[in-house]
Amino acid sequence: MPLVYYNKITHSNVGVALHDLVAWLLDDETSASVTALSSAWLTANGGSGGAGWTLIETFSATTSSVREIPGTTTGDGTLDSLPTATNGWRTGTLTVGDWCVLESLGPNPYQLYLEYEDDGASPGPNSGISYKLMPLAALGGADDFTTGGSVTTPPTADFPATSVPASGFITRDLSASGSPVQYAGNADDQTINLIDDTGTTGAGYIYIGALDGVNLTADPFPYVIYNSTSLCRFDTSDIPWRRLSPVDRATVINGDTLRWNNNTSNQGGGDPSQLDLSLGTGSHPLFPLGCMFLASNHQHFAGFLRNVGGISEAAGAKAAINDPSDPSGEFNFIFRNDAGTFDNGFGITIRWDGVTAWP
Amino acid sequence: MPFTNRYYPKLQHFNQNNGIWGLVRWLLDDQTTVAPNGPTPGSLSDAVLSTSPAGPGWKLVECRSNGGRYQPGSPTSGDGTLSGIVSTGEGVAHNWRLGATQAVNQITVTGGSASPGDTVTINGIVLTAVNGARTPGADDFDVSSGVTSTIVADMVAAINDPLNSFTSTVTAVDNDPDVELTAVVVGPSGNALTLATSNATAFGLTEPTFFGVLEADDWIVLETDRETALGATAQATASITPATGASSVTILINGIALTGVSGARTSGADDFDMSLGTVAALTAEITAAINDGANSFSTTVTATDNGTNVGLTADATNHPGTTGNLLTLSVTSVGATYTVSGPVFTGGNFGEECQLMFAIGAANDDLLHLLIPLADWTTFSSNDPATSLTLPTASVGDGLATFQSTTIPDTTFDILAVADEGMLALFWNPNRTDNLWFQYWGDVDNPNPSDSRPFIVRLSGSAGDESKIVNWQQVSFSFYWRRISPVDNTTLVTGHESTSFVGGTFSAHIHARGALWGLDSRLGTRQFFPVGVIMATSGHEHWAGWLKNIYEGHNYLGLRGSSGARDFIWLREGAIAADNNSTIVMAWDGITEV
Numbered sequence: 005m006p007l008v009y010y011n012k013i014t015h016s017n018v019g020v021a022l023h024d025l026v027a028w029l030l031d032d033e034t035s036a037s038v039t040a041l042s043s044a045w046l047t048a049n050g051g052s053g054g055a056g057w058t059l060i061e062t063f064s065a066t067t068s069s070v071r072e073i074p075g076t077t078t079g080d081g082t083l084d085s086l087p088t089a090t091n092g093w094r095t096g097t098l099t100v101g102d103w104c105v106l107e108s109l110g111p112n113p114y115q116l117y118l119e120y121e122d123d124g125a126s127p128g129p130n131s132g133i134s135y136k137l138m139p140l141a142a143l144g145g146a147d148d149f150t151t152g153g154s155v156t157t158p159p160t161a162d163f164p165a166t167s168v169p170a171s172g173f174i175t176r177d178l179s180a181s182g183s184p185v186q187y188a189g190n191a192d193d194q195t196i197n198l199i200d201d202t203g204t205t206g207a208g209y210i211y212i213g214a215l216d217g218v219n220l221t222a223d224p225f226p227y228v229i230y231n232s233t234s235l236c237r238f239d240t241s242d243i244p245w246r247r248l249s250p251v252d253r254a255t256v257i258n259g260d261t262l263r264w265n266n267n268t269s270n271q272g273g274g275d276p277s278q279l280d281l282s283l284g285t286g287s288h289p290l291f292p293l294g295c296m297f298l299a300s301n302h303q304h305f306a307g308f309l310r311n312v313g314g315i316s317e318a319a320g321a322k323a324a325i326n327d328p329s330d331p332s333g334e335f336n337f338i339f340r341n342d343a344g345t346f347d348n349g350f351g352i353t354i355r356w357d358g359v360t361a362w363p
Numbered sequence: 364m365p366f367t368n369r370y371y372p373k374l375q376h377f378n379q380n381n382g383i384w385g386l387v388r389w390l391l392d393d394q395t396t397v398a399p400n401g402p403t404p405g406s407l408s409d410a411v412l413s414t415s416p417a418g419p420g421w422k423l424v425e426c427r428s429n430g431g432r433y434q435p436g437s438p439t440s441g442d443g444t445l446s447g448i449v450s451t452g453e454g455v456a457h458n459w460r461l462g463a464t465q466a467v468n469q470i471t472v473t474g475g476s477a478s479p480g481d482t483v484t485i486n487g488i489v490l491t492a493v494n495g496a497r498t499p500g501a502d503d504f505d506v507s508s509g510v511t512s513t514i515v516a517d518m519v520a521a522i523n524d525p526l527n528s529f530t531s532t533v534t535a536v537d538n539d540p541d542v543e544l545t546a547v548v549v550g551p552s553g554n555a556l557t558l559a560t561s562n563a564t565a566f567g568l569t570e571p572t573f574f575g576v577l578e579a580d581d582w583i584v585l586e587t588d589r590e591t592a593l594g595a596t597a598q599a600t601a602s603i604t605p606a607t608g609a610s611s612v613t614i615l616i617n618g619i620a621l622t623g624v625s626g627a628r629t630s631g632a633d634d635f636d637m638s639l640g641t642v643a644a645l646t647a648e649i650t651a652a653i654n655d656g657a658n659s660f661s662t663t664v665t666a667t668d669n670g671t672n673v674g675l676t677a678d679a680t681n682h683p684g685t686t687g688n689l690l691t692l693s694v695t696s697v698g699a700t701y702t703v704s705g706p707v708f709t710g711g712n713f714g715e716e717c718q719l720m721f722a723i724g725a726a727n728d729d730l731l732h733l734l735i736p737l738a739d740w741t742t743f744s745s746n747d748p749a750t751s752l753t754l755p756t757a758s759v760g761d762g763l764a765t766f767q768s769t770t771i772p773d774t775t776f777d778i779l780a781v782a783d784e785g786m787l788a789l790f791w792n793p794n795r796t797d798n799l800w801f802q803y804w805g806d807v808d809n810p811n812p813s814d815s816r817p818f819i820v821r822l823s824g825s826a827g828d829e830s831k832i833v834n835w836q837q838v839s840f841s842f843y844w845r846r847i848s849p850v851d852n853t854t855l856v857t858g859h860e861s862t863s864f865v866g867g868t869f870s871a872h873i874h875a876r877g878a879l880w881g882l883d884s885r886l887g888t889r890q891f892f893p894v895g896v897i898m899a900t901s902g903h904e905h906w907a908g909w910l911k912n913i914y915e916g917h918n919y920l921g922l923r924g925s926s927g928a929r930d931f932i933w934l935r936e937g938a939i940a941a942d943n944n945s946t947i948v949m950a951w952d953g954i955t956e957v
Contacts, residue, residue: 217890262863263863264893264895289811289906
C-alpha cells in the first residue's frame, strides 16, 4: 500500500494525540470525533489518509469503564461503531489508562497495544503512550490478544506470552500532562515511524513493525519495536531493538542498529568536516539501516528498516529534505537528531510527504 | 532506462594477453569478431572462440599495436568492432584485431612463379624449393608441378614433417593458396618469429615477423555507454506562457521575481512590459528581460522566444544536468492567465561517460590500466608509432596520469566479471590462491546529485604494491579507492570502502566477529550488504556512492562459492578467520559455477 503520513500535527495533549493517531492508523475518516478534530492527515484536508489497520478492542474509563470491540454493521470497524456512546475512543476524549489494540495488515499481521498513560509523578506528571507488540497474533490461539476480558487497565492477563516486551511496556513520556504535543510520521501496512517533538521535553522516536529484505520462509514474523524512547537518534551506544527471536519464538532479544561507517574513523556520524560539505549545503547521504541481533544462540541479521534511514549528525538537529523534482518521492525526508553534539550515531530520517514544512 | 547487467562467466583464457583481448571484446559486445587461435594449431580463418556472451556495449575509442593505431572512423560495416580494425600499412596484422594466443603469419603461393632453389625462411630455418618429391629430413618441398594448390599442400606437409626442422617452431595449415603458419610458443614471444623469402612473387608474405598476440606497448582505450542507460547529458528546461491583458504579473524563477509593469521595462529592474498587446510581443519581451545581463537571471537560466511561450534552460555552469531539476518556477497573474510548464524544471540529466585504458606492460606479463574519468583521451592525429604516451592529466591509476600495474601469470586463467553500461568489476584467477585479484572501475549508485562524473577505481593494493586485496577491509586506513574530486575535477582523492558494522565502540564488522560463528545458520540464511565508498581527502570529503553489482558477505562463506540460484558469487583471499575482513560478493548470471 502507499505510504501515508501523519504530517506534523500538534494536539493539545497526549490523549487527543493518541486518539487521532489511532484514527490515522485505522484510516477512520468518518467518525464524528475524527472529523471534528479535522487533522491535516485527512484526505478532506489534502492529507494522505490513514493506513487502514483494524481495530480489535478498546477500553475506556470515561463515565463507566467499558471494554468493547467495534460493531459489525454500518460503520464497521470505525471508532463510531463502538457500541457505547460515551466510550472515550468514540467521543475523542481519552482518560489516562484508556487503551486499544490494533491489528496491522499484511500476510501475517501483528497486533499492537497502545495505552494513554502518565508516569504518576506528583506534582506535574508526564503523559505518554505505552506500546506492546504481539508479533505472532496471526497464529491466533495463545499468541494473540484475548478480547472480552475483564474491565481493567492494563489487561495484563490478556496479553500473549509471546508479547514484546514480555512484561511491561515500552513507554515514551512525552510532556507535562495537558501540554501540547506534536507528532510527525509515516505508516504503511506493517510499519509505523513516529517522531514526537514537544519542544519542551525534547524529541522522541518509535518504530514498530516489519523489516525489508527478510527471508520470510525462515523468519515469517520479522517484527521489531524500538525501545530507546529517550533518544531521537540512532546511537552507536544504544541497543534499541526488541523482537521475539525467530529461532524459538519465545525469547525476547535485544538488537543493534546496523549502520554504515561514513567517515574515516569507522563511526556512524562523527566530525562534520568529513561529510560532503565540499559538495554543497545539505549534501549528506542518506543511509539504509538494519536490525542486528547478537544474543547468543539467536544471532541474526533481521532486515532493513522500512521508510527510515540515517543521516550524519553533521546535517544538524532537524530539517526537511524534499526534492520536488523527483516524482517518485524517494528523496523526500525529514530528520531529527537530539544529540546536540557530534556523538557516534545517525540522525533519524523518515520518509515524508514532500509538502509539509519541517520542523 | 535502467542499467543492464552483463556477465563474463568464467571463460578460460590461455594467457593474460589473450585474456585482455577477450575481456575487451566482451566489453564492446563485439559479436562479430572471432578469435583465431587456441592452444592447438589453427588458422586465421578458423573461428575457435565460441560466441561471446553479450557484453555491456562499451565503445572503442582508440587502440595501438604493431606500430599503428586505430580509431573507429565513419560508420562502416564492422566499424567499432575488433574485426573492423584496419590501419594504414598494417592490414590484418593488428594484434587487437586478432587477439591470438599464438602468433601467426601467412605465405600466399603463386605456383607458376615458383622455381627450384627458391627459399622460404621461417625464423632462420630455411625451407628450400626442389624440382621433384621432397625428402623428409631435408627441409625441402616440391615445386615441380607449378600448381598452386599442389605446392601449398607440399609446403604444409614439409613444415609439419617431424623429420624436418620446423615442428618445434611453427605448424602449418593448408588454406590454398595460403600456407597459414602458427607459432608453437604461446604468448607474445611468438611475435618475434621472422619470415622471409628469396622469391616474393611466388611466396607473398603477410609480414616479415609473426603477429597477432598482444604484446608490450599495445594499448586500447574504451568508453562506457552510460548514455544508453541514462540518456544524454542535458540541461533542465521549463517554459512560461504569457497572456495579454494582465493587470498584475509576478513570475518567480527559482525565487527571483520578474515583475510585470505597464510600460517599457527598465534594464536592471527585473521587470517586463506586461501591457504589450500580443502574445508574441510578450514572449519577446520576457525573453529579453530574462536574458538582460543587468537583470538577476543570467546565472540561473537563459530564455528562448518560441513565439507562443518562453523556453527556459538551466544555466549549464551553475545548474548543470540533474541539479537543474531543482529550479522552481511559478507565476501569479491578475486579469489574464499566465501559465508555467510546472513547479520545477525538468529533463536535466547527466549522461557523462568515462574511459578505461588497458595496456600491456613492458614485461609482457604486466597489465596496465588507467581510469580516464573526464573521458578526455586525445586520439592521435597521425599514424604515430610512438610508444611513449601522454596520458590525460586527470586520469587515475597509481597516481594522476600514472598507470597501475598488475602482474598476471602467463598461463591459463579465468576471468569472472560483471559490467553494465557504466562499470566493470572483475575477479582474475578465481580458482587460484595466488594472483587472485579484484578490481572495480566506473560509476556508482546514488552519488551526490551534483556529482556528474561519479567514477571510481579500486586499486588491487597500495600504489606500487601488487599485493592482492580480495576482501573488504575494515581498517580505516586502507585507502584503496581513488577518483578525481568532484569538487574541482582535478585533485586525485583517495578513500576506503564503507561497510556495515554493528553498534558499540568501533567493534569489528558483524560478519567478522568470532563470536558470530554460525551467524544466521540457525535461520539458514545469508545476507549480502551493500558497500559504499567514501573519499577522505581533506577538502574533498564525500560519500561517493554505493558500488554496483558488488556486495559484502560473511567471511565464513568460504574462499569461493555461489548462492543457490547462482545469482551471487563470492571470492575471498586469505584464510577464513574471525578477522576484520569480509568477503567480496558479485551479482551473477544465475547459471555459471565459480
